[in-house]
Amino acid sequence: MKTTKLLVVLGITLAMACCGFNHTPKPQDVESNKPLEWDFDLMWKVFMTMPNKGYDMDIVDTIQSVRERVQKEYELQTMKNRLYVYTDDPIPCGQWVNIKCFKYQDADKLFVFYDYDEDCGACNYYVQTYSYDLNDGTLTDVDFPIMPLKLKDFFDEATLAEGSESEWEEMEEENDCVDIYYELDNEKADLLLKAGWFGGYEFEGRDNRLAFDWNGHEFVRKPEADTRGK
Numbered sequence: 001m002k003t004t005k006l007l008v009v010l011g012i013t014l015a016m017a018c019c020g021f022n023h024t025p026k027p028q029d030v031e032s033n034k035p036l037e038w039d040f041d042l043m044w045k046v047f048m049t050m051p052n053k054g055y056d057m058d059i060v061d062t063i064q065s066v067r068e069r070v071q072k073e074y075e076l077q078t079m080k081n082r083l084y085v086y087t088d089d090p091i092p093c094g095q096w097v098n099i100k101c102f103k104y105q106d107a108d109k110l111f112v113f114y115d116y117d118e119d120c121g122a123c124n125y126y127v128q129t130y131s132y133d134l135n136d137g138t139l140t141d142v143d144f145p146i147m148p149l150k151l152k153d154f155f156d157e158a159t160l161a162e163g164s165e166s167e168w169e170e171m172e173e174e175n176d177c178v179d180i181y182y183e184l185d186n187e188k189a190d191l192l193l194k195a196g197w198f199g200g201y202e203f204e205g206r207d208n209r210l211a212f213d214w215n216g217h218e219f220v221r222k223p224e225a226d227t228r229g230k
Helices: 002-018 027-033 040-047 060-076 157-162 165-174
Strands: 082-089 093-103 109-118 125-133 139-141 180-183 191-195 210-214 219-221
Touching (some): 040 060, 040 082, 040 093
Antiparallel strands (some): 082 093, 109 125, 125 139, 180 191, 210 219
């Protein structure tokens, strides 16, 4: 009888283990917390989902030649979550495309900062932000998770005191092109922002470049990495 009871207890214990009472997390439970290995193939895959990839990037031969050139440049850079692609056409005009990716915390997704510019005149600089799903390769428009900025945020108190309130307002209203330019290749911060307001004002060139770091959800200020103006 004792042997029978012992066998019953052992059977129940085994059944509980099989049913998941001693639960061991499956790989997918912790997948989003694993460090992401940045490499060219991943960055190129993200780049190829972009709405604007450059001149003639719908032609197979062009895509292949551009890929080979960009890969060589990528292998030489230390910042592996950034990709820079330059193409030109016979006009001639050049167009560069920049993407820089950041892993979302606790999600199998990337935040993609995307900007491009055409050197065929002014006001051809564009910035867009996306979420890229690592599982199915889909791209979704998302808001840029960063604090709002105005022209005066880029200048120190001493410079601000040199101009009147009306002068600063006039500068901000005069700009009809780009408010902010973004630098993606700075090694001290994830993003470096430069004021895009211009027009020959006496304060031009004295603005500070503001630094921001990605925290897994948004970009936060990193004042110690700011690049000071003149």
